[in-house]
Amino acid sequence: xxxxxxxxxxxxxxxxxxxxxxxxxxxxxxxxxxxxxxxxxxxxxxxxxxxxxxxxxxxxxxxxxxxxxxxxxxxxxxxxxxxxxxxxxxxxxxxxxxxxxxxxxxxxxxxxxx
Amino acid sequence: xxxxxxxxxxxxxxxxxxxxxxxxxxxxxxxxxxxxxxxxxxxxxxxxxxxxxxxxxxxxxxxxxxxxxxxxxxxxxxxxxxxxxxxxxxxxxxxxxxxxxxxxxxxxxxxxxxx
Numbered sequence: 001x002x003x004x005x006x007x008x009x010x011x012x013x014x015x016x017x018x019x020x021x022x023x024x025x026x027x028x029x030x031x032x033x034x035x036x037x038x039x040x041x042x043x044x045x046x047x048x049x050x051x052x053x054x055x056x057x058x059x060x061x062x063x064x065x066x067x068x069x070x071x072x073x074x075x076x077x078x079x080x081x082x083x084x085x086x087x088x089x090x091x092x093x094x095x096x097x098x099x100x101x102x103x104x105x106x107x108x109x110x111x112x113x114x
Numbered sequence: 115x116x117x118x119x120x121x122x123x124x125x126x127x128x129x130x131x132x133x134x135x136x137x138x139x140x141x142x143x144x145x146x147x148x149x150x151x152x153x154x155x156x157x158x159x160x161x162x163x164x165x166x167x168x169x170x171x172x173x174x175x176x177x178x179x180x181x182x183x184x185x186x187x188x189x190x191x192x193x194x195x196x197x198x199x200x201x202x203x204x205x206x207x208x209x210x211x212x213x214x215x216x217x218x219x220x221x222x223x224x225x226x227x228x229x
Contacts, residue, residue: 004157034216041123043204043221044158093158095217103217105150105158 002028004096006106013084014114020080021109023094029074030096034103035067038091050077084113116141118207120220127195128228135190135223137179137205146208147188148217149179153201161203164188175199197229 003026013019023033031052036044048069049057056069066088068080077096081088089112095103121136139145149161162173169181179190188205205220 036219041221043118043219044217046216046218049216095158102160102163104160107157 002026002096002098002102002104004094004104004106006092006094006109008109009107010110010112012112012114015085016083018080018082019084019111020078021092021094021111023077023079023096023106025075025096025098025104028096028098028104030077030098031074032097033071033077034095034097035069035077035079036093036095038093038108044093047079081111084111086113089113116207116209116218118205118218118220120203120205120223122223123221124224124226126226126228129197130194131227133190133192133195133199133225135203135205135225137188137190137220138186139188139205139207139218140186141207141209143209147179147181148206148208149173149177149188149190150204150206150219151201152204152222158204161190195225195227197227199225200227201225 005024007022033050035047038044047062050069050071052071058064071077091108093108095105097103117140119138147164150158151161152158162171164171164181172178177192181188202222202224204222206217
């Protein structure tokens with residue numbers, strides 16, 4: 001199956017700093033990528049939909065100025081958590097949608113904000 | 115708002131026992147249905163999906179799921195589980211005609227299989 005990678009797999013940062021997470025589709029092109037957030041013992045919550053070459057579509061309640069998404073190419077989307085705070089600590093997962101409309105998920109990034 | 119409900123938070127079975135994980139969704143329109151599995155330390159993987167046609171869908175590793183439209187359900191089954199099936203299972207729904215086919219996930223069911 002198609003492979004999606006995320007980098008880094010985990011990151012620890014100080015409060016107030018910004019963190020960038022990369023999501024790459026390794027063997028297919030993805031015009032659409034999705035960013036999810038998963039809290040412990042909870043489901044994946046869609047944060048935003050990232051379209052190559054256009055602005056991301058954010059779900060209700062997600063601050064677009066705090067979670068900056070850039071989908072610069074058909075194989076790369078980035079999520080930047082700006083001015084991170086401890087409440088932003090979470091597991092962030094991306095997925096990439098193939099031409100068959102199936103979503104393939106990355107391994108996730110564990111963010112811990114001190 | 116559309117939602118997906120998974121009835122069991124944690125299921126514990128012995129090897130060779132039969133498995134059925136419940137999934138119900140709330141949406142009156144046409145949907146695509148998915149079951150994903152997340153093994154410990156690994157990323158989400160697709161087990162099976164239903165788009166149309168035969169409501170009994172067979173997936174990988176001996177799993178199957180049945181779409182019952184009248185019950186808004188898509189329960190996952192396996193006749194005989196193995197220790198290696200220990201994982202977290204997520205049901206997800208994609209709304210046809212919904213915004214870009216976003217997936218709506220259930221909260222997940224953790225399956226522990228005792229050897």
